[in-house]
Amino acid sequence: VRTQVGIIGAGPAGLLLSRLLALQGIDSVVLENRSRAYAEARIRAGILEQHSVDTLTDVGLGARLHREGLEHHGIYLQYPETRHKLHFPELCGRTVWVYGQTEVVKDLIAAQLDGGPPLLFGVSDVVPEDVDTDSPRIRFTDADGVPRVLECDVVAGTDGFHGVSRPLVLEGNRGRVWERTYPYAWLGVLADVAPSTDELIYAWHPDGFALHSMRSPSVSRLYLQVDPDEKIEDWSDDRIWEGLATRFALDGWELNSGPITEKSVLPMRSFVSAPMRRGRLFLAGDAAHIVPPTGAKGLNLAIADVTLLATALVRLLKEGQTDLADSYSDRALARVWRCTHFSWWMTSMLHRSGDDFDAELQLCQLRRVCSSEAAARELAENYTGLPLDH
Ligand code: FAD
Ligand code: DHB
Structure with a gap:
């Protein structure tokens, strides 16, 4: 089999x-080792x-997003006795949308299977080869156990x-990585209960960070800071709701609880690998x-990366020009580092380290963001997303 871009x-x-x-008239084949259901x-x-909403809308996937997604105009930052709203349109003229990644993926898969390029689930043993040449290929075993070869340009x-891709890019000291693991994790739950808030709440609390998010008018998504080695079995639903109620507590406000339908512990790390290219990979x-x-x-x-990459590949494969392919990694990494800094900064400001000096610095920073328009705008611009070439 032959295609232009093997994904x-x-x-x-x-x-x-x-x-x-x-x-843009460029064909591709997508190889996925899991099942569609997974x-x-x-x-x-x-x-x-x-910009993510705009990109999905531009590629014809905006209908359900605009119907079922929830446009949000800000977030609350909370610390003891204070819940302060940052109003994004006033601060930076942009908004964000609540629309689960599961829904984005469902919309993309449905569109792909409805006349889009081939998408093969359940493949195994995927190995890219000859990526330093202009005719690389991907060896894989299809869902029926048949070994196959996909010849491609990219x-x-x-x-x-x-x-399997990053190890190949880094092979033989071709690149480098930067990594930070954080001494905390998030316990995330999905609950069948109406959100108790109009906007997301990011809460600093002596017991640890908590985040109130949502997926729909009847489904809440909540997170609690826990230790990275915390066992999910030790967190009964009651203990989770109590922990959340304590961390979000504010006079005159109550947290609605309801059946928890999913819970898991997520590790937290920053990781950057450069370059984001080796030859035709x-x-x-x-x-x-x-x-x-x-x-x-x-x-x-991820959405910003592929937006840049698609433009670079169209130029490479349709016009034979290598300029955008050559600058892809540097341009993508500039945004990656901006977001890496912002995520590290938000993480550092909101999570309890156990050290009281840290705590005073965090509270001082939170008061600053909630009282200075310049500080609030810096958060708002990053949160809602900087323009693509940043
Ligand atoms: P992925 O979504 O990981 O997709 C990679 C795909 O490649 C997968 O389908 C995988 O099965 C497939 N694959 C892997 N190896 C092979 C192989 N050898 N052959 C074929 N296919 C392969 N981000 C947020 O902004 N907010 C959040 O709350 C948040 N929560 C998260 C919770 C968890 C548990 C995780 C893991 C991530 C979370 N993220 C969150 C990050 C966000 O989900 C990712 O940044 C996003 O999924 C990146 O998309 P991607 O397509 O690059 O990678
Ligand atoms: C969600 C996750 C986040 O990391 C975040 O900052 C806000 C919301 C969520 O899963 O809804």
Whole structure:
């Protein structure tokens, strides 16, 4: 089999890349090692920046997003006795949307299977080869156990943090990585209960950080800071609701509780791998970088990467010009580092380290963001998403 772009991984990055390319007349094949059901059920991010919404709308996937997604005009920052709203349109003229990554992925898969480029689930043993030449290929075993070869002009490594692409880019000291693991994790729950708030609440509390998010008018998404080695079995639903109620407590406000339908512990790390390219193999999304979730950048970065990459590949494959392909890694990494800084900063400001000096600095910074328009605007611009070439 032959295609122009062989795409490894059907997460948001790979699926959106395939669609962006198809709209420019470039064909691709997407190879995914999980099943469709698994890919559609994975609960992850929930916040889309304005540019992500615009990109999904531009590729014809805006209908359900605009019908079921919830446009948000700000967030609350909370610390003891204070809950302060940052109003994004006033601060930076932009908004964000609540629309689950599961929904984005479902929309992308449905569009792909409805006349889009081939998307193969359940493949295994995926190995990119000859990426230093102009005719790389991907060896893989299809869902029926048959070994196959996909000849291509370009390979896109959108196979997430544990994929096969990044090791190949880094092989033989070709690049380097930067990493920070944080001494805390998030316990995330999905609950069948109406959100108790109109906007997301990011709460600093002596017991640890808590975040109140949502997925729909009847489903809440909540997170609690816990130790990274915390066992989920030790957190009964009652203990989770009590912990959340304590951390969000504010006079005259109450947290609605309800049945918890999913719970898991998420590790937190920052990770950047550079360059995001080796020859004809290009990385995008979590394959190249991870941010801690505070600030909701992971999914948005993946979307920004493939938007840049699609433009570069169209220029390379339609016009034979290498300029945008050559500058892709540096341009993508500039935004990656901006988001890496923002996510690190939000994480550092909001999580309890156990050290009281740290706590006073955090509270001082929170008061600053809540009282200075300049400080609030800096948060708002980053949260809602900087323009693409940043
Ligand atoms: P992925 O979504 O990881 O997609 C990669 C795909 O490649 C997967 O489908 C995988 O099965 C497939 N794959 C892997 N290896 C192979 C292989 N060898 N062959 C073929 N296919 C392969 N971000 C936020 O902004 N907010 C959040 O709240 C948030 N929560 C998260 C919670 C969890 C548990 C995780 C893991 C991530 C979370 N993120 C969050 C980050 C966000 O979900 C990611 O940044 C986003 O999924 C990146 O998209 P991607 O397409 O690059 O990677
Ligand atoms: C969600 C996750 C985040 O990391 C965040 O900062 C805001 C919302 C969420 O899953 O809804």
